[in-house]
Amino acid sequence: MKFFADTAEIADIKELAEAGLLDGVTTNPSLIHKSGRNFMEVTKEICALTDGPVSAEVVALDHGTMMKEAEVLRKIADNVCIKVPLTIDGLKTCKALTDDGTMVNVTLCFSANQALLAAKAGATFVSPFVGRHDDNGFDGMDLIRDIRLIYDNYAFETQILVASVRHATHVLESARIGADVATMPPAVIKSLVKHVLTDKGIDGFLADWAKTGQTIG
Ligand code: E4P
Numbered sequence: 431m432k433f434f435a436d437t438a439e440i441a442d443i444k445e446l447a448e449a450g451l452l453d454g455v456t457t458n459p460s461l462i463h464k465s466g467r468n469f470m471e472v473t474k475e476i477c478a479l480t481d482g483p484v485s486a487e488v489v490a491l492d493h494g495t496m497m498k499e500a501e502v503l504r505k506i507a508d509n510v511c512i513k514v515p516l517t518i519d520g521l522k523t524c525k526a527l528t529d530d531g532t533m534v535n536v537t538l539c540f541s542a543n544q545a546l547l548a549a550k551a552g553a554t555f556v557s558p559f560v561g562r563h564d565d566n567g568f569d570g571m572d573l574i575r576d577i578r579l580i581y582d583n584y585a586f587e588t589q590i591l592v593a594s595v596r597h598a599t600h601v602l603e604s605a606r607i608g609a610d611v612a613t614m615p616p617a618v619i620k621s622l623v624k625h626v627l628t629d630k631g632i633d634g635f636l637a638d639w640a641k642t643g644q645t646i647g
Contacts, residue, residue, distance in 0.1 A: 431605045434482070434613035436593065438465035438472050442616040443479050454482030456535070456557070456593065456613040458513070459489060470506065477507035483554070485535045487513035488523070496523040504532055511535050511554060516544050521551040528552035535591060542576035549586035555611065559594035560604075570594070571603045578607050598622055 432453035435446050438461045446452040455476050462469050469486075477484045486506070488499040496519060500512045504527075511533035514520035524534045528551070535555040536548035540563060548556040558577060560570025577590050589610035595601060598621050604612045 431609060432482070432611040433619060434485075434591065434611055435619065436461070436595070436613040436615050438462050438467060438476065439616070440472070440475055440479070443476055446616060446619060447479050451619055452480050452482070453611070454480060454484060454509075454511075454613075456485040456513070456591070458485075458487050458537070470502075473503070473510070474506050477509050481509060483511035483533050483535075484509055485511045485513040485537075485555075487537065488515075491515075491517070491519060493519040493522045493526075496520065497526060500527055500532070509533075513537050513557075516540075516548060521547055524548065524551040524553050528554065537593070540573070542573060542580055545577040545588075545590075546580055549581060549584075549588040553588045555589045555591040557591045557593040557613070560592055560600055561594035561596040563594070564596070570600070571607070574604060574607050574609055578609065 433451055434454040434456050435443055435452055436456050438457045443455060465472055473486050486503045488496045490496045490499050496514060503512055504510050512527055513535040514523045516536050516538050520536060524536055527534050533554040535557055536553040537557040539545050539556050539558040545556045545558060558573050563570035563573055574592055591611040591613055592604040592609045593613050595612055595614045595618055601612050601622060
C-alpha cells in the first residue's frame with residue numbers, strides 16, 4: 431500500500447520523504463488555508479519533494495472552469511494530479527483530463543456507486559473519505575471493502591486512495607482490504623512506528639549497554 435501525506439506542510443513532507451515513507455501527497459483547499467501558503471507556490475515546492483503524485487484541487491463547480499483551472503495546475507509540474515469533486519461536472523473533467531494523459535483524483539467519495547462512476551470516468555484515483563463517513567454513523571471501512579470488491583469484479587484500474595484517515599486502525603484495515611493508497615496526516619504516519627515493547631526494548635538495551643562502559647567508534 432502506498433503512503434501519501436495529507437498535508438501542505440513542507441517540513442512534514444520533507445521529513446517523511448527522508449524516512450522513505452512518502453509515495454505522494456494530497457492537498458485540499460482546507461489544507462492550503464491551514465498552511466497559510468500561496469497555493470501555486472507551495473504546490474510547486476511539494477512537487478519537487480516527491481516523484482509521486484501530488485493532488486491539487488480545483489475549486490470551480492462547472493466543467494468549463496474546472497478545465498481552465500486544471501490547465502493552470504497541471505503546468506506546475508509533471509507529477510501534479512488534478513483533484514476534482516465527485517459531481518457530474520467533476521466526472522466530465524476527469525474523463526477529459528485522463529483521456530489527455532493527466533492524472534486525476536476524484537474526491538469526496540462517500541458511496542460505492544460514486545466510486546463506480548469515478549472508475550467509469552477513468553479516474554487514476556478515487557478518494558473515499560473514511561473518517562467523515564465514520565463521523566456520520568457509517569462504517570468507513572465497509573465502504574473501502576465494497577469498492578475493492580466492485581473494482582476487482584470488473585478489473586477497474588482506478589486506485590483506491592483511502593482519505594480522511596484518522597488513526598492507525600484505519601491504516602491497518604486499509605492494508606488488509608488491499609486499498610492501493612492511504613493518504614494520512616503526518617501525525618498518523620508517524621504514529622504507526624509506536625509500540626510500547628519497542629520503547630521498552632530500547633530502554634533495556636541502553637541500560638545494559640551503559641553497564642558495559644563501552645562506546646562505539
Ligand atoms: C484528502 O485527499 C482529503 O481531502 C482529506 O483526507 C480529507 O480529510 P479530513 O476529513 O480529515 O478533512
